[in-house]
Amino acid sequence: MRKRMVEPGPLARAEGLVVRELGGEVLVYDLGTHTALCLNAAAAAVWRLCDGRRTAADIARALAAAAGGDVSEEFVWLALERLGREGLLAARVRRPSPLACVSRREMMRRVGLAAALALPAVVAIVAPTPAQAASLLGSGAGCSDGAQCQSGICNGGQCV
Amino acid sequence: MAEAVSIDGNLLARALAGSWRTEPPEWELSARELSAVARVLAVSGAGALAWRSVSRTVWRATAAAQDLRQAYLLQTLKAAVREAEIARLFALLDSAGVDAVLVKGWAASGVYAEPGLRPCGDIDLCVRPRHYSRAKDVLASEEGRAFWVDLHAGFERLHDGNVEELFERSRVARVCGARVRVLSEEDHLRLLCLHLLRHGAWRPLWLCDVAAALEARGAAFDWGLLLGRNGRRAEWVTCTLGLAHVLLGARVSGTPAAEAAARLPRWLVSGVLRRWGGTRAPAQPPYTHRAPIASYLREPRRLLRDLRDRWPGPVEATVCVGGRFGRMPRWPFQLANCFTRAACFVAGARRPVAW
Numbered sequence: 001m002r003k004r005m006v007e008p009g010p011l012a013r014a015e016g017l018v019v020r021e022l023g024g025e026v027l028v029y030d031l032g033t034h035t036a037l038c039l040n041a042a043a044a045a046v047w048r049l050c051d052g053r054r055t056a057a058d059i060a061r062a063l064a065a066a067a068g069g070d071v072s073e074e075f076v077w078l079a080l081e082r083l084g085r086e087g088l089l090a091a092r093v094r095r096p097s098p099l100a101c102v103s104r105r106e107m108m109r110r111v112g113l114a115a116a117l118a119l120p121a122v123v124a125i126v127a128p129t130p131a132q133a134a135s136l137l138g139s140g141a142g143c144s145d146g147a148q149c150q151s152g153i154c155n156g157g158q159c160v
Numbered sequence: 161m162a163e164a165v166s167i168d169g170n171l172l173a174r175a176l177a178g179s180w181r182t183e184p185p186e187w188e189l190s191a192r193e194l195s196a197v198a199r200v201l202a203v204s205g206a207g208a209l210a211w212r213s214v215s216r217t218v219w220r221a222t223a224a225a226q227d228l229r230q231a232y233l234l235q236t237l238k239a240a241v242r243e244a245e246i247a248r249l250f251a252l253l254d255s256a257g258v259d260a261v262l263v264k265g266w267a268a269s270g271v272y273a274e275p276g277l278r279p280c281g282d283i284d285l286c287v288r289p290r291h292y293s294r295a296k297d298v299l300a301s302e303e304g305r306a307f308w309v310d311l312h313a314g315f316e317r318l319h320d321g322n323v324e325e326l327f328e329r330s331r332v333a334r335v336c337g338a339r340v341r342v343l344s345e346e347d348h349l350r351l352l353c354l355h356l357l358r359h360g361a362w363r364p365l366w367l368c369d370v371a372a373a374l375e376a377r378g379a380a381f382d383w384g385l386l387l388g389r390n391g392r393r394a395e396w397v398t399c400t401l402g403l404a405h406v407l408l409g410a411r412v413s414g415t416p417a418a419e420a421a422a423r424l425p426r427w428l429v430s431g432v433l434r435r436w437g438g439t440r441a442p443a444q445p446p447y448t449h450r451a452p453i454a455s456y457l458r459e460p461r462r463l464l465r466d467l468r469d470r471w472p473g474p475v476e477a478t479v480c481v482g483g484r485f486g487r488m489p490r491w492p493f494q495l496a497n498c499f500t501r502a503a504c505f506v507a508g509a510r511r512p513v514a515w
Contacts, residue, residue: 036238038233
């Protein structure tokens with residue numbers, strides 16, 4: 001008799017991230033890519049429930065219980081896909097076959113009509129780097145970011 | 161490269177007045193004024209500070225306000241990252257037997273209402289001169305290279321006090337479990353004032369640092385220690401505090417700075433506002449950060465273009481030649497500053513400072 005493979009549930013990535021909660025949103029800084037992301041309350045709620053054991057359906061049920069309304073599995077998949085694309089899950093997830101051929105737009109339409117929560121959103125935080133006051137590194141010095149160099153250009157770990 | 165912008169320095173001052181407090185004052189600027197200053201605020205590192213006030217207004221959803229919000233979010237995260245870095249760095253130095261003091265940057269941000277309100281660039285560390293080479297070795301090691309540190313032997317041009325006395329008065333803060341040494345309230349406020357003056361009060365954020373540190377001082381704050389024994393520098397410090405009051409509304413009543421605030425020389429206020437409002441204000445540090453003169457030998461045409469930027473502002477010129485903050489015009493100090501710098505260039509010496 002063939003054993004049925006049990007797919008592990010989505011697992012939130014924990015390594016190499018700095019996470020801060022701020023007024024219902026969750027801010028995430030990726031120490032590897034030096035990118036900053038802002039998860040709205042809905043995306044953050046899904047992310048928090050990604051413990052590797054819960055399936056998307058389990059997460060949807062947990063969210064519905066917390067929100068006191070309907071939360072569909074499509075809603076969770078929308079969030080999971082976005083979280084996966086931004087590297088916030090230990091491994092990318094794939095929609096199950098009944099949902100695999102539904103377009104993202106269609107999913108959003110369905111979810112938007114029925115969800116008790118706002119659509120999940122993960123957006124990049126982009127802000128200009130403040131001008132540095134002093135102590136900029138001279139040409140040839142070791143650096144990790146153009147903001148550290150007098151020239152403003154970091155080339156392969158060295159100021160140009 | 162930041163775009164060339166020209167704004168009124170007064171707008172920046174109004175946008176930042178009281179912004180460091182737990183309860184910032186009501187936002188005074190119109191939507192048009194906000195959109196005029198938002199970019200400069202963000203680039204100069206004061207965007208997060210302004211966001212706290214703007215977020216309570218009807219302008220919060222405008223594109224300009226959202227730019228400030230982005231700065232606030234990013235800085236909140238970067239403050240957390242920096243805090244962990246500082247803890248790791250101090251643990252590393254500690255294991256090598258190096259006692260260091262953290263100044264400016266993160267040390268200045270501790271008195272703000274939230275950690276992310278003040279951006280931190282490099283990590284400024286001061287070590288006893290006898291520990292300097294050891295600290296340098298630690299920072300050159302594989303582990304140490306991960307940190308962006310500006311290392312000072314003693315307090316060099318940052319503070320005019322005695323190194324041992326400064327270390328003796330310093331305090332230890334707990335950061336992510338690590339012991340991080342910072343200056344006493346008085347010594348750090350003095351450092352912030354003198355540093356701001358030396359750099360011509362170029363960044364509005366530095367005056368916010370001064371205002372925030374002044375208002376956060378404890379009951380046992382020693383004004384004698386802050387002002388020191390040198391009358392000229394005591395005048396500089398009180399004038400800086402007065403400037404924080406006049407431009408940013410820092411509370412100075414009942415302090416020696418109240419008197420200074422009431423009789424600030426006009427050139428000081430106008431000079432700083434001009435600096436904040438210059439065409440390339442946020443991206444243009446005073447002459448102290450421009451390319452070295454020698455680099456123009458290869459490209460003389462660039463010298464002509466940069467000459468105007470090299471003319472010192474009244475603040476840094478006065479401090480550089482150790483002048484008084486009196487009412488007389490500043491051009492003699494500015495000329496003297498130029499001559500001194502030219503002489504230093506010819507002699508191949510470092511840039512002059514008054515202490």
